[in-house]
Amino acid sequence: MRIKTLPLVLGAALFTSVISCTPIKKGEYASGSATIFCDDGFKNILEEEIEVFEYTYPQASILPFYVSEQEAIDTLMANETTAIVTTKELTQEQIKYLKSKYKRIVRQDPIAVDAVALIINKDNPVDALSIEEISQILNGQITKWSQLAANDTANIKIVFDNAGSSTVSYLRERFLPEGKTISEVANAYAQQNNAQVFDIVKNDKDALGVISVSWLGDDLSAAKKVPVEVRNTQYQNENDTVATNLTTEVKILKISNPTEDNDFSAVAYAPYQAYIYSGDYPLVRKVYFVSTAAGSTVMNSFYQFVRGFVGQKIISKTGILPYKMNPRVVQVI
Numbered sequence: 001m002r003i004k005t006l007p008l009v010l011g012a013a014l015f016t017s018v019i020s021c022t023p024i025k026k027g028e029y030a031s032g033s034a035t036i037f038c039d040d041g042f043k044n045i046l047e048e049e050i051e052v053f054e055y056t057y058p059q060a061s062i063l064p065f066y067v068s069e070q071e072a073i074d075t076l077m078a079n080e081t082t083a084i085v086t087t088k089e090l091t092q093e094q095i096k097y098l099k100s101k102y103k104r105i106v107r108q109d110p111i112a113v114d115a116v117a118l119i120i121n122k123d124n125p126v127d128a129l130s131i132e133e134i135s136q137i138l139n140g141q142i143t144k145w146s147q148l149a150a151n152d153t154a155n156i157k158i159v160f161d162n163a164g165s166s167t168v169s170y171l172r173e174r175f176l177p178e179g180k181t182i183s184e185v186a187n188a189y190a191q192q193n194n195a196q197v198f199d200i201v202k203n204d205k206d207a208l209g210v211i212s213v214s215w216l217g218d219d220l221s222a223a224k225k226v227p228v229e230v231r232n233t234q235y236q237n238e239n240d241t242v243a244t245n246l247t248t249e250v251k252i253l254k255i256s257n258p259t260e261d262n263d264f265s266a267v268a269y270a271p272y273q274a275y276i277y278s279g280d281y282p283l284v285r286k287v288y289f290v291s292t293a294a295g296s297t298v299m300n301s302f303y304q305f306v307r308g309f310v311g312q313k314i315i316s317k318t319g320i321l322p323y324k325m326n327p328r329v330v331q332v333i
Helices: 040-056 069-077 092-102 131-138 166-175 194-203 218-223 228-237 273-278 298-307 309-316
Strands: 032-039 060-067 083-086 107-120 128-130 157-160 188-190 207-212 254-256 284-291
Touching: 032 040, 032 069, 032 298, 040 060, 040 083, 040 107, 040 194, 040 207, 040 228, 040 298, 040 309, 060 069, 060 298, 069 083, 069 092, 069 166, 083 298, 107 166, 107 194, 107 273, 107 298, 107 309, 128 131, 131 166, 131 254, 157 166, 157 194, 166 207, 194 207, 228 309, 284 298, 298 309
Parallel strands: 032 060, 032 083, 128 254, 157 188, 157 207
Antiparallel strands: 083 284, 107 207, 107 284
16 A cells, blocks of 8 residues: 655755756857747746846846747747747657758757646635546536535536647547537636636636646745845755645645556545656646757757756746656655
C-alpha cells in the first residue's frame, strides 16, 4: 500500500544536480528584441520569465503575444515568430517544412508539467469529481448540479477560455468523440482568456471553470509585489522551496480516476505539485518551449534561460511542475 502525502508538502526542487544546460554568461548573445507567441493559459509564467530575464540582460527585449494555442503554432509555421509556448510538440512534417521552406532548425523542449484544473464558486457544495463524471458533463449526460449530490437544480455552466486554447484541446481530445467540440456542448460558454474564466467562477455559483493551474498559484502573485532585483536574487539562491499554495478565491475541485492500476481507488486529488509529480492528479500535460531562433540571438538566450535554473524556479512558483527538477516529498503530520 502506498502512503499518500498531504498536498502542501512538496519540497519543490533540488535543481542543481538536474539542470545540465550551460549557464548563459551575462551579455552573451542577450541583446536585441524578439517576439514570442504563447497560449494564454501560460501568461502568468511567461510574464515573470520575461521580467526577470530582461532585468538580468538590460539590452534584451522579449515581446509576448498571448493567443490561442493554434494561433501560436500557425504564427511559427508562417515564420512570423521564432518562438512559441504550447502543449504540443511540432510534428516531424512541420519540422521538415520549416527547414525546407525557411531554413529554420527547430529546438523544442518540455519546460513544465501543467495541470488542467476545474474550478467552481466557493458557495457550491460539490468538492470532487471523477474522470467519468467529467466525461458525462462534457458529453451532456450530466447537465445539472443536482446530479452531483448538490441541492442546486440549475444547469452546469461550463466556462472555458477560447475554442483554440490548449485546455479546450486537451479536454476535447481526452473526453469527446472525434469531430465534436466543447463549443457544441449545452451550456458551454467561451471567454476571451483565463482571467475572465476565473472572474466568472468567483461570481457565479453555477459555473464550472476550466483553467490552467498556473493561474491559481498564490506564490507568484505574492512574489510580484517584491522588487524584481530581490526576486532575481531569491530565484538564484533558493535551492529548496515548499510547494506553491493555491488560491482560496475559488474552490478547486479534487479529481479521482479509479482504474485497475490504482485498485479502482475513489480517492480524489487536487492539482498540487506533489500530486502532479506522483501522477495521482489525472488531468496533466507537458508544456513546450518551441524555438527556431539561431544560436546567436536574444531569443535563443531566452530559450536557454527558461530551461535553466532560474527559469525553472520561476515555474515552480506558479503552481505547476517545472520539468527539470528533482522533487522531495515529505510527510506532514
